[in-house]
Amino acid sequence: RAGPSVPAPVQTKKCRGPAVVSSFNAYLSKLDQCSEREFIEQDGELNVVETFKIRGSQSNLSRNRKEIDDYEERLLAEEIPADHAGPQLAWPPTEESLGTLLEHLKCNCRTTLHRSYVAKALVGARELYSKGSSSLLEIEVDSGNHQKLIVVGDLHGQINDLLWILHIHGLPNPAGAQYLFNGDFVDRGEYGMEVLTLLCTMKCLWPNSVHLNRGNHETLNANIAYGFAPECIHKYSNEMMQICQWLFEALPLVHIVTSKEASAWATQAGYPTVKIMVVHGGLPRRDKVTLEDISEIFRFQDIPTRPKTEEAELLFDLLWADPLETRGRE
Helix, strand or coil: CCCCCCCCCCCCCCCCCCCCCHHHHHHHHHHCCCCHHHHHHCHHHHHHHHHHHHHHHHCCCCCCHHHHHHHHHHHHHCCCCCCCCCCCCCCCCCHHHHHHHHHHHHHCCCCCCCHHHHHHHHHHHHHHHHCCCCCEEEEECCCCCCCEEEEECCCCCCHHHHHHHHHHHCCCCCCCEEEEEECCCCCCCCCHHHHHHHHHHHHHHCCCCEEEECCCCCCHHHHHHHCHHHHHHHHCCHHHHHHHHHHHHHCCCEEEEECHHHHHHHHHHCCCCCEEEEECCCCCCCCCCCHHHHHCCCCCCCCCCCCCCHHHHHHHHHHHCCCCCCCCCC
């Protein structure tokens, strides 16, 4: 059965998004001139981020586990009120409710989705990924009736870009396309919450056709510096920001893509089995790292900016290995 169609997104004027928390203003204006690599390498700037993080733990970003758990439980039990300005969306999601969500995001994106629906989408996706301990997952391109795999790079809060991709290539479909979204869903753009909610909704509706990798912007430090934390707090609450972080920490780091058809051809031709590694950052700096090493990384943590152990260094490299003009590993 054909699912809902994706309307072409409306072209909207770019803007800087919701007003950021006032204490970040001076720092963010300076950071606009700073590359991501400079962000990582500047000790002084990172100390500023850590200072905001510590202050946030007391005021802006609540870190009390029981408080967040209670908030999450209330949201999961809450119904969308009849007078809510946004769409009335069912949970668990259906193809019909997804169509309603897509139409809202195309036509009325500035009206915030209800917090209950957002929490259900985030928690639903988190629970799917929390079931397994491995930080490396496999995708078979031609599993079931799937015809192809579409890998999508950084979305960075650009909801129109995501809607356009779905409009051109079609929605995920067990008899059609699988999607692998390769990290950096949020920051920079003004609709990070909407991008994240749509991805999680599709993951919950089609768990075997939608796959998510963690990127280097699925972490608290980057979210504070590059805009997602202020966006989330402005639209929802400090507690919702922590729910987002728990989702990020549950996401796998790497997907290995295989194909039954390609592997059969390779075996017949005497070649090794065909596998493709998809990771947001790049290869680790040290030798002899195996896929098993990657699968055993403890991922339920913030991404370390100065890794002190081999495992932390591996986690950092997989998500942060940016290209440089100088020669790297060969």
